[in-house]
Amino acid sequence: MPFTDIKEDIFERRESIVRSYCRNFDALFVKAKGSEMTDADGKTYIDFLAGCSTLNYGHNDDDMKKALIEHIERDGIAHGLDMYTDAKAEWLKAFEDYILKPRGMDDYKIMMTGPTGTNAVEAAVKLARKVTGRTNVISFTNGFHGMTMGALALTGNAGKRKGAGTGSVGLTGVSHLPYDGAFGDDVDTLEQIEMMIENPSSGIDAPAAFIFEPIQGEGGLNAASKEWMKGIADLAKKHGALLIVDDIQSGCGRSGDYFGFDIAGIKPDIITQAKSLSGMGLPFACVLLKKEHDIWKPAEHNGTFRGNNHAFVTGKVTLEKFWKDDAFQKEVQAKSKILTEGLQKIAKLIPGAKLKGRGMMQGVDVGSGEMASEITSRSFEKGLIIETSGADDEVVKVLVALTVPEETLRKGLDILLEAAREASDTVKVAAE
Numbered sequence: 001m002p003f004t005d006i007k008e009d010i011f012e013r014r015e016s017i018v019r020s021y022c023r024n025f026d027a028l029f030v031k032a033k034g035s036e037m038t039d040a041d042g043k044t045y046i047d048f049l050a051g052c053s054t055l056n057y058g059h060n061d062d063d064m065k066k067a068l069i070e071h072i073e074r075d076g077i078a079h080g081l082d083m084y085t086d087a088k089a090e091w092l093k094a095f096e097d098y099i100l101k102p103r104g105m106d107d108y109k110i111m112m113t114g115p116t117g118t119n120a121v122e123a124a125v126k127l128a129r130k131v132t133g134r135t136n137v138i139s140f141t142n143g144f145h146g147m148t149m150g151a152l153a154l155t156g157n158a159g160k161r162k163g164a165g166t167g168s169v170g171l172t173g174v175s176h177l178p179y180d181g182a183f184g185d186d187v188d189t190l191e192q193i194e195m196m197i198e199n200p201s202s203g204i205d206a207p208a209a210f211i212f213e214p215i216q217g218e219g220g221l222n223a224a225s226k227e228w229m230k231g232i233a234d235l236a237k238k239h240g241a242l243l244i245v246d247d248i249q250s251g252c253g254r255s256g257d258y259f260g261f262d263i264a265g266i267k268p269d270i271i272t273q274a275k276s277l278s279g280m281g282l283p284f285a286c287v288l289l290k291k292e293h294d295i296w297k298p299a300e301h302n303g304t305f306r307g308n309n310h311a312f313v314t315g316k317v318t319l320e321k322f323w324k325d326d327a328f329q330k331e332v333q334a335k336s337k338i339l340t341e342g343l344q345k346i347a348k349l350i351p352g353a354k355l356k357g358r359g360m361m362q363g364v365d366v367g368s369g370e371m372a373s374e375i376t377s378r379s380f381e382k383g384l385i386i387e388t389s390g391a392d393d394e395v396v397k398v399l400v401a402l403t404v405p406e407e408t409l410r411k412g413l414d415i416l417l418e419a420a421r422e423a424s425d426t427v428k429v430a431a432e
């Protein structure tokens, strides 16, 4: 049956209209490997979306696949609630050896949460409130933290907030303050935030926590400076609040370091992780918390799917394969330079366009959602999967796998350049 018939016959008839990515990438995908996806007609696309940073190590990595198949074939545990399993022990040990110890983070514990990022955010905020006995959480403009009610309350995006129902029902207990650069490069938002927290008449209740993304993924690839991250960490400490860093999209190497906040040298009280933890797109989220905050009573934060054993198996491979030493990290940093150069060429085509982001989480603010969508839809026609982000979807955002071969990266950037050239001509003609 041709794709258009399948689409009408089942997806449009049966699947909720809430679906989103499939609207921009209108094809029936049947196969994926590395940084390429193939549709039912045999057309191959370069994947500059990588499951929105879930496939940092590409699709179907051979070593992860092999380890998972072996685990399943020997009837290894698939689901065990949060019981002790060999797969969990091995992942925990590898995470300790390759991530925590080399960063001097031996004083953190790991809490398994429900399997998606939003579950980790919920757990982080609940814990900060329990530890401090306070309610208010400071989150930031353009921040995105997930779709469950607590995480949505922290999220700035109006469209997503509307999804909660009438008005802002239930989206409470949060104060939204300006992220780094929110008023442009010349305004230091740290000073403003300090004033709001320190002025007892600002209307901001004493915070339980500050939560920020080191690089805002959905909010337009705004990258916080080291100084700003450090400033927020100091402010949290000074005011008895916990620092939560939401590293769900910027983590697992995406920024060029394992954690998106590594460059700031801070030690957050709580860190949320998800997306690329499993490395194979299997759902897996967790919270890293300083030992002194581990005050939960057993089962006080529970859930059926905490700790996905298949994800432990593939996640362990990611740690052993990519994080045993700094070779991969250096490779990622070198690739991010190629990415910057490619995006600079695109920015030059569009008046007023500017580069956003950091590491392998970069893009171009092309000034309007219309222009960005023109570029991404033309890219898709030419065989490149790429998304937009930002308050008005004005940023063309590259989230290609960190393992992308240099040749594929350059090929994708060439397609993007061509699409941007055509789009800027079209928008120019329309404006004349």
Ligand SMILES: Cc1ncc(COP(=O)(O)O)c(C=O)c1O
Pocket: 052, 116, 117, 118, 119, 121, 144, 145, 146, 147, 213, 217, 218, 246, 247, 248, 249, 250, 274, 275
């Ligand atoms: C920074 C950040 N936090 C939380 C989430 C929510 O994660 P999930 O979609 O897995 O619930 C996302 C998802 O994009 C994210 O980018």
